[in-house]
Amino acid sequence: MVKKFFTSRYLHLSLAILILYGITWYITYTTEFEKVTDRFRRYCYADYEVRTSQTSMMKLKMEFTRDQFAEQLRSFSANLFDYGNEEQVRAYFSSRDYFYDSNKTDAGNSYCLAPIIGSGQHEINIPETVAFRYAILGKEEILPFSVYDEGAWASVFVSEKNGTVYLYTGTIDSLLRWCFAILWRLKPQTEKDFDIDGATHYLYLDLPAVCREVFIERHFDDEAIAREYFLEKAFESLMPTMFAMAARMAADRETAFSTRYKYERAYLTGLAVRPHYTLFNFLATYGLCNTLTRSLAVEVRRQLRMTIAPEINEAIISQITQKILTERQDSALRDMIEDRRELPDFCHR
Numbered sequence: 001m002v003k004k005f006f007t008s009r010y011l012h013l014s015l016a017i018l019i020l021y022g023i024t025w026y027i028t029y030t031t032e033f034e035k036v037t038d039r040f041r042r043y044c045y046a047d048y049e050v051r052t053s054q055t056s057m058m059k060l061k062m063e064f065t066r067d068q069f070a071e072q073l074r075s076f077s078a079n080l081f082d083y084g085n086e087e088q089v090r091a092y093f094s095s096r097d098y099f100y101d102s103n104k105t106d107a108g109n110s111y112c113l114a115p116i117i118g119s120g121q122h123e124i125n126i127p128e129t130v131a132f133r134y135a136i137l138g139k140e141e142i143l144p145f146s147v148y149d150e151g152a153w154a155s156v157f158v159s160e161k162n163g164t165v166y167l168y169t170g171t172i173d174s175l176l177r178w179c180f181a182i183l184w185r186l187k188p189q190t191e192k193d194f195d196i197d198g199a200t201h202y203l204y205l206d207l208p209a210v211c212r213e214v215f216i217e218r219h220f221d222d223e224a225i226a227r228e229y230f231l232e233k234a235f236e237s238l239m240p241t242m243f244a245m246a247a248r249m250a251a252d253r254e255t256a257f258s259t260r261y262k263y264e265r266a267y268l269t270g271l272a273v274r275p276h277y278t279l280f281n282f283l284a285t286y287g288l289c290n291t292l293t294r295s296l297a298v299e300v301r302r303q304l305r306m307t308i309a310p311e312i313n314e315a316i317i318s319q320i321t322q323k324i325l326t327e328r329q330d331s332a333l334r335d336m337i338e339d340r341r342e343l344p345d346f347c348h349r
Contacts, residue, residue: 132250202277244268
């Protein structure tokens with residue numbers, strides 16, 4: 001009887017250890033792709049650190065670190081791709097639904113790696129009908145150097161390469177998460193409580209029902225679930241405007257317009273055709289603008305000062321952006337030769 005008792009306890013203990021081991025293995029298991037991506041990320045960021053090193057000693061240290069990560073990357077990517085061959089790297093990540101791009105300049109390298117969370121063909125009137133191929137990118141695994149060095153404001157919403165227009169959802173992700181964190185902690189009771197900041201004010205105008213549901217009525221007790229739901233609805237509201245941006249970018253692909261002017265036309269067209277409060281506020285807020293839209297921010301604020309209406313609405317957004325777009329059609333800015341040093345790295349095509 002005693003022997004049977006101890007045998008039973010031993011069996012249960014063994015099963016418990018096996019189950020615990022299985023759970024631990026499942027949680028800590030890293031796929032081959034994750035290992036390669038992690039080493040590639042470390043290598044790229046170490047390469048950035050070499051560029052930003054303030055002293056020769058720091059630079060030597062970061063070069064040594066970069067070379068170590070390069071050796072690890074070479075080991076993990078053996079028989080997969082040559083990390084020094086751009087086409088092989090792109091083919092590897094593309095086969096796993098990731099967008100990869102790199103830009104080499106005299107100042108150094110810039111990389112961009114992001115998951116493709118949606119893709120397909122789209123058609124929209126802007127007002128001419130434009131059909132184009134698109135890919136929606138999730139949050140970047142590896143940021144372009146300009147964004148890494150200067151901050152999220154250096155990002156763009158759309159870019160075009162090889163006939164595909166890329167929509168960057170990560171550009172506004174941090175702003176939306178900041179808005180959620182502030183409002184979740186504030187626990188607003190009325191619409192006026194969303195006026196604590198321009199971003200939260202215009203966010204409420206874009207998503208009144210969602211904001212009431214999430215922040216006022218508190219339909220979700222779990223913050224993580226509430227955040228996920230809020231971000232999903234926020235990005236749904238962004239998509240029509242971003243698709244209009246993408247359509248103009250696709251339509252201007254074969255033109256000789258400057259990169260700056262193409263992006264201006266895309267942004268202004270998106271807001272003129274599909275007005276969106278948050279994206280308009282993003283454009284009008286100088287601190288959130290990149291080098292492609294700074295002059296637009298100044299012009300938008302000038303137009304707002306000239307506007308008689310006391311409150312911004314979708315009609316005013318459309319009118320202002322359409323007016324600026326029309327005024328700039330014959331502007332010298334359209335065909336200007338740009339200083340590449342002023343542009344985000346991933347805009348150099």
